[in-house]
Amino acid sequence: MKALQITKYGEIKDSLKIAEIDTPKISGSEILIAVKAAAANPIDYKIVQGHLKDLLQLDFPVGIGYDVSGEVVKVGDEVKNFKVGDEVFARVPQEYMGTVAEFVAVDSKVVAHKPDNVTFEKAASLPLTGLTAIQALEKVNLKKDDRVLIHAGSGGVGSFAIQYAKSKGAIVYTTTSTKNLDWVKALGADRVIDYKKEDYKEVANNLDIVFDTLGDDYTFEAFDIIKEGGRVTTIVGPPDAQSAEQMGIENYELPEKLAKLIEKKSAKYQYTWMQPNANQLTEIKVMVEDRTIRPTIDLVYSFEDAIKAYEYLATGRAQGKVIINLAEILEN
Numbered sequence: 001m002k003a004l005q006i007t008k009y010g011e012i013k014d015s016l017k018i019a020e021i022d023t024p025k026i027s028g029s030e031i032l033i034a035v036k037a038a039a040a041n042p043i044d045y046k047i048v049q050g051h052l053k054d055l056l057q058l059d060f061p062v063g064i065g066y067d068v069s070g071e072v073v074k075v076g077d078e079v080k081n082f083k084v085g086d087e088v089f090a091r092v093p094q095e096y097m098g099t100v101a102e103f104v105a106v107d108s109k110v111v112a113h114k115p116d117n118v119t120f121e122k123a124a125s126l127p128l129t130g131l132t133a134i135q136a137l138e139k140v141n142l143k144k145d146d147r148v149l150i151h152a153g154s155g156g157v158g159s160f161a162i163q164y165a166k167s168k169g170a171i172v173y174t175t176t177s178t179k180n181l182d183w184v185k186a187l188g189a190d191r192v193i194d195y196k197k198e199d200y201k202e203v204a205n206n207l208d209i210v211f212d213t214l215g216d217d218y219t220f221e222a223f224d225i226i227k228e229g230g231r232v233t234t235i236v237g238p239p240d241a242q243s244a245e246q247m248g249i250e251n252y253e254l255p256e257k258l259a260k261l262i263e264k265k266s267a268k269y270q271y272t273w274m275q276p277n278a279n280q281l282t283e284i285k286v287m288v289e290d291r292t293i294r295p296t297i298d299l300v301y302s303f304e305d306a307i308k309a310y311e312y313l314a315t316g317r318a319q320g321k322v323i324i325n326l327a328e329i330l331e332n
């Protein structure tokens with residue numbers, strides 16, 4: 001089968017190669033999916049660039065990609081909930097990384113049936129970002145009438161998080177640049193802040209929750225705009241102590257500046273390292289089918305142009321999700 005592989009750490013164009021490799025074999029609880037679409041995510045190019053070297057031990061060449069939608073073509077002996085021909089979607093666990101390929105094997109425990117009312121491309125756009133948004137907002141007990149700022153509302157995570165937070169009855173502020181104002185507003189945000197023209201800290205303050213998807217100074221600034229006892233949930237800032245332990249980081253200490261800010265505001269600070277979860281994927285399926293969540297796709301690339309998809313995503317300017325279509329190579 002054809003697969004896009006990471007051959008070494010470095011620049012995207014030098015490190016990614018299309019290769020001909022064996023189709024994966026499956027055992028007991030696994031299924032084999034004929035991939036129709038895969039999504040590109042920032043973690044993919046961060047891995048290529050070597051930013052996750054300390055966390056993930058990789059033997060090159062290794063497949064790239066975590067998000068998949070496609071059709072089940074084989075099931076292991078122990079699989080009860082899927083049959084050949086089922087249309088599914090998943091964020092595959094680390095050991096199955098490599099969804100930008102004709103086929104991917106994965107444990108059926110992390111897979112769900114895809115939403116019936118959307119294409120494979122749209123279904124592939126949802127797992128990683130949707131699970132991240134749900135898990136990060138659940139960690140800080142998002143609830144009705146919470147005033148929440150979601151940074152980067154035009155990003156993959158942000159565009160899902162806005163819709164999810166609105167469905168929970170929250171009052172949603174979000175940041176984006178001028179060119180994205182209209183479509184981000186249409187996702188349901190109550191106040192879209194144009195960071196090119198406005199100081200977001202003046203518009204959104206005394207908040208219950210900041211969802212930090214940007215990191216660096218944004219993580220620290222979150223404490224200026226939450227109310228006393230407010231919550232900061234991050235997917236890019238430093239891990240909290242418990243998350244660091246779960247991620248296997250030894251002798252971890254929260255940066256002193258952050259610890260002081262948490263104490264000063266009596267705040268709750270939570271880091272999320274997204275975990276595959278089939279129940280939450282089914283929750284996403286239901287929300288897509290009842291139109292609570294609309295997938296947001298920016299560009300779709302062919303498999304042959306998959307490296308360009310990653311180069312585009314790495315500009316940091318994508319408007320929603322970047323998708324790689326693999327249905328065409330399966331048809332030829």
Ligand SMILES: NC(=O)c1ccc[n+]([C@@H]2O[C@H](COP(=O)([O-])OP(=O)(O)OC[C@H]3O[C@@H](n4cnc5c(N)ncnc54)[C@H](OP(=O)(O)O)[C@@H]3O)[C@@H](O)[C@H]2O)c1
Nearest residue numbers: 042132152154155156157175176177235272273274317318
């Ligand atoms: N911990 C985890 O498990 C986890 C899971 C998923 C993602 N992440 C991380 O979370 C981050 C976001 O992921 P993503 O998939 O949403 O990324 P993405 O889709 O690549 O985000 C791109 C968007 O970010 C916006 N943006 C960039 N700078 C901004 C700023 N200063 N203010 C407001 N918006 C800004 C851009 O809009 P403009 O062009 O308008 O600036 C663009 O639309 C990434 O670093 C990713 O690695 C972590």
